[in-house]
Amino acid sequence: MAVLMGRLLRACGARALDQDRACRITAAYLKAAQPRAWTGAPRGAGAAAARRYSSESKDELRVRYLHGEDAGIVVVEINRPKAKNSISKNLVKLMFEAVDDIKKNNKVRSVVLCSVVPGVFCAGADLKERAKMAQSEVGPFVSKARALITELGNLPVPVIAAIDGAALGGGLEMALACDIRIASNSAKLGLVETKLAIIPGAGGTQRLPRVIGVSLAKELIFAARVVDGQEASRLGLVSRCVEQNKSGDAAYLEALELAREINPQGPIAIRMAKLAINQGIEVDLSTGLAIEEACYAQVIPTKDRLEGLAAFKEKRRPNFRGE
Template sequence: MAVQVGRRALFQAVRVQATGRESARSLSCSRQYVRFGKVSPSSRLNGHGARHYSSDPKEDLHVRHLDGEDAGIVVVGINRPKAKNSISKNLVKMMCEAVEDIKNNNKVRSVIICSLVPGIFCAGADLKERAKMHQSEVGPFVSKARALITELGNLPVPTIAAIDGAALGGGLEMALACDIRITSNTAKMGLVETKLAIIPGAGGTQRLPRVISVSLAKELIFAARVVDGTEACRLGLANHSVEQNKSGDAAYLRALELAREINPQGPIAIRMAKLAINQGIEVDLSTGLAIEEACYAQVIPTKDRLEGLSAFKEKRRPHFKGE
């Protein structure tokens, strides 16, 4: 009976996911992020391997939608060089609006989160800004940052964190909310909050044990241990570890390769696969199979499924439209 009730509820949920009409969750964000037009497939955000420096808060986040054969790939670049990409009030506002915009855009097929600053992915919370906050402000700010990272994790499309430098504290928590993590071998990763007599507050205590093992997660968090990209890959914290290149964007380039592998697949199928995995992993197998059934039901009536069958029969590449 419980499975049947869960199945009915999930059918309703996946209909919303499949059509992309999910109502926007309430995140207090203003439209401040910098949005760019189209970009050539081989470049990052400011040219291949190039970075852009600015003290203008409006430059803290760059969002680009790739074009051509890469259409559907969105690259989100953090750009706070003077603050080591630390998470500030302004960055949270800009990121949550970018996430909301991506969530409501059915043309998006995958998202890459990266850094425009050499040697750093995200150093965690902006402690200089935090020190100026009144104690009463800290809790609400952490709650807003947690909500942002949760929304990042709830994006219906695949998300890839390209970690070309240090991802510490909240920076690693942001990466943990992504579906896939790719790191350079020289990158440093760790939940180091216990050094400050606090604990990870944006999902780290929950996501890290789900990504690696409970005992390993406890060890890393208790000891505030930092590991390099090679060790992160060995632990299962990263999917791939690549040797860093001279321009310092090896992880980004590998992430782009992976996004290009995902791009040609059926977009509705990818969304349903992500939903089935994310929801199913949290429940027992019987309920998980019901979730898979509900998600599968959403792809049966699509034009993309018929296009896939026709392409297979005609021995050609399918052209999926997300319909």
């Protein structure tokens, strides 16, 4: 481990990155590489149930840990039908708890973030709740929402946003923090904050340009433009656009299929690949290659790597255990 840290620090320093930045990169790498123990049954554990919505406030967020062949997939469902899934204090609290549970569970292999409310993914901030806040409360709440979205993006496993309806303002910022976005053609996506004389405050001004480029991001943010799923796909805002079905969950079903495609792959390798990409995209190529080397070194001593080689030799499907 010390050798790997040294390699990474030397590579970072050789490219004139300051020492503090190099240390932050290494710390992120070490944190993500650290194995986490499963501390017990997670909130919301149970068999996959029918997707339906409820107006109960205690049910504003549902977390389903799937079983059987889908074991390892976690479905996080936003459920605030009366408020169009808008981001409230309670929803932020529930999502922090869900993210924390997922981080502590080393059996999780992928996460699907979606809505069970027809026609909406997340309409952004809860403006009715916001209107009741004192001016001094707004800044801290936005900071907490920003921290939540950052934590969502920092989950060590792939996170897929299934956008079957409107993803506006903070709702789109939440989706932008995910690794992959899938939208139905009827979805509506946009950072519309300038209509309210504010700006995106939970990462939108930073993540959107990284996804679609600076010029297009400025155009969408300045004009508060809303695009449908097809246009979002053309812009590169989502990786896939699927035709909406009668039940209104086409993007969710597509996201679930993608999670099933990811599920049988080596879980440590997936985590290291995500870390290498996320950290490497923020630095120059030479430093990124050093990060990749350090992450690759983490998979060499694993039992999963040996299992992969044995399965290939024996012409059978590998049985990866995350070890």
